Amino acid sequence: MKLVRNLLAVIGLLTLIAAGILYLRVGASLADFDPKFPSVYADFASRLLETGDPGVAMMWSIPVEEGLTADDVIASMKSIAVSRNLLFVGESPFYKQIEAITGERYRYVNFLSFCDARVGQQMLEYRNEYSGFMPCRIALVEDAQGHLTLYSMNLDMMIHGGRKLPEDLKQASLRVRDNIRAIMTGGASGEF
Numbered sequence: 001m002k003l004v005r006n007l008l009a010v011i012g013l014l015t016l017i018a019a020g021i022l023y024l025r026v027g028a029s030l031a032d033f034d035p036k037f038p039s040v041y042a043d044f045a046s047r048l049l050e051t052g053d054p055g056v057a058m059m060w061s062i063p064v065e066e067g068l069t070a071d072d073v074i075a076s077m078k079s080i081a082v083s084r085n086l087l088f089v090g091e092s093p094f095y096k097q098i099e100a101i102t103g104e105r106y107r108y109v110n111f112l113s114f115c116d117a118r119v120g121q122q123m124l125e126y127r128n129e130y131s132g133f134m135p136c137r138i139a140l141v142e143d144a145q146g147h148l149t150l151y152s153m154n155l156d157m158m159i160h161g162g163r164k165l166p167e168d169l170k171q172a173s174l175r176v177r178d179n180i181r182a183i184m185t186g187g188a189s190g191e192f
Contacts, residue, residue: 036156064140068148076189089113094110109141109142111137112137140187155176
């Protein structure tokens with residue numbers, strides 16, 4: 001019995017030492033991270049475990065109300081963008097490209113781009129890699145049953161997923177995130 005107790009004490013001591021080393025090595029790096037990073041990654045992990053797909057886990061999706069057409073949704077999103085000082089900077093009707101290549105009709109898939117140039121400039125001044133997030137894109141996708149859904153990248157990973165952003169960039173990014181969500185929510189219900 002004494003041998004088991006001593007063995008468990010040694011294992012406990014080694015565990016404490018390992019935890020201390022891990023804390024010293026990782027803790028210093030994590031000290032500079034955004035305070036919300038654990039919840040952002042917990043949400044991502046939860047969605048990943050639920051769906052088994054990282055692409056699904058990092059996206060927002062909002063189904064479009066029945067009866068609304070793609071044109072209704074696009075007009076709504078453009079109107080909401082204007083009211084929130086977000087520029088509509090273009091669209092790429094992907095379904096037309098597929099049809100041109102295959103010669104066959106394809107379901108509706110359109111990528112709409114929105115931008116706040118001042119925030120974009122702030123992002124580029126902070127990190128060139130942030131150009132990959134610009135402009136903010138919302139996909140309007142028709143599924144096999146003819147239902148429309150809006151998709152966009154979850155911007156919380158960029159905002160809260162790592163080291164703290166400079167406060168002015170963080171606030172501007174939160175504003176853009178909220179605007180994109182409002183455009184999606186309003187577009188999905190046909191608001192103006």
